[in-house]
Amino acid sequence: MAEVVEKVYEQVVARNRGETEFHQAVREVLDSLAPVIAKHPHYADDALLERIVEPERQVIFRVPWVDDAGNVQVNRGFRIEFNSALGPYKGGLRFHPSVNAGIIKFLGFEQIFKNALTNQAIGGGKGGSDFDPHGRSDAEVMRFCQSFMTELSRHIGPSTDVPAGDIGVGGREIGFLFGQYKRLRNSYDAGVLTGKGLGWGGSLVRTEATGYGTVLFAQSMLATKGQSLEGKRVAVSGSGNVAIYAIEKAQQLGATPITFSDSSGYVVDEAGVDLDLLKQVKEVERGRVADYVSRRPGARLVTEGRVWDVPAEVALPCATQNELGGAGAATLLRNGCAVVAEGANMPSTPEAIEAFQAAGILYAPGKAANAGGVATSALEMEQNAGRTRWSFETAEAKLTGIMADIHDSCVAAAEEYGRPGDYVLGANAAGFTRVADVMIAHGIV
Ligand code: GLU
Secondary structure (H helix, E strand, O other): OOHHHHHHHHHHHHHOOOOHHHHHHHHHHHHHHHHHHHHOHHHHHHHHHHHHOOOOEEEEEEEEEEOOOOOEEEEEEEEEEEEOOOOOEEEEEEEOOOOOHHHHHHHHHHHHHHHHHOOOOOOEEEEEEOOOOOOOOHHHHHHHHHHHHHHHOOOOEOOOEEEEOEOOEOHHHHHHHHHHHHHHHOOOOHHHOOOOOHHHOOOOOHHHHHHHHHHHHHHHHHHOOOOOOOOOEEEEEOOOHHHHHHHHHHHHOOOEEOEEEEOOEEEEOOOOOOHHHHHHHHHHOOOOHHHHHOOOOOOEEEOOOOHHHOOOOEEEEOOOOOOEOHHHHHHHHHOOOOEEEOOOOOOEOHHHHHHHHHHOOEEEOHHHHOOHHHHHHHHHHHHHHOOOOOOHHHHHHHHHHHHHHHHHHHHHHHHHOOOOOOHHHHHHHHHHHHHHHHHHHHOOO
16 A cells, blocks of 8 residues: 555554444555555645545434333434535444444445445435344334434434435334434425335335346446356345345346345255245345245255355345455355455455455445445435436436446546456545545535
């Protein structure tokens, strides 16, 4: 790494002690920026790099609520408003016991560049809580969301900060959060949250967008080699919203997804995933992957090892950060995997990324491949602002166009900085330069 970016990285580590995921996300971006700064040294002027790694604002708050047994529970809430150069802070809320300041900071940092890649007017932010919705009743989830929003409402707004979903936050949670926001403000500000229900300001295709976009990105990468997804075996991890709609789009494009997973293990279904059953188990029943296996002859649940042990030509990590390590990458490569597109945020460890790049396979980082979700959130904001609703076809055509543009921007930037085919460099350089140019225009703020 060039000296200037090394210094910035050391400051980040010193100032954000123990926040290893944030260090990892910053390191990856700064590594990519060395050739950009070498070619355009003005990007290191006026402490621009020091400013871009420091959140504009961080809010940490107490979230007290009463469970069904009458006990008072206390969780911690976060909203990290990282960068507003391009538009209102934009990014999801994650409810998961692993959430802490470092996790939200890494996600918010990634979001800056991802959102820039979409070429829409959205800045970067992220939030969440260490609250675990699993095993909680709807009433408990509602009371938690109401308490969380009571504080969060002071910090957000359609032109200020627009949260959405992420792990543990889906349509149900967005509904409770929106209801409380509307009640507190006495104002129907549909554009304050995205991922809303279709009857109250939500956009068609938002539910599908992250998974669909990830597969469209994989298809674009394959097209650069004159290939397609048709007939390919696909290993998918996760079984949430991203995984389900990645499986759906992969099937539509003629591929055969054969796996999915949750924290209890992974499922292999050699005949191809039965999507209706998977949706019934996960979306309707909020069940576990074992509930799929018990109703699907031929499918098996594996509780040892990783989904990456299953031979597949395409891998779509759609679960969570650092789920695909050096060993998983080595197994995938040994079994002939030639395409990896990340539906999750930072699912591959640095060792895994290095292995993919050394092998010269097609590898797309999440900030490019999974940007379809937030891009469609921006389309939802656009419809809310115009008090209009688009058809599924209109929204999907826009998503398809945006994913193609992101792909082409990554390819062009990788070429410009001398590493053709390097989607990590391409995504980071293209995202960074868009944000940095605007930060320079806005002066030292
Ligand atoms: N949580 C999603 C992401 O990681 C979506 C954010 C949004 O729609 O604002 O990009």
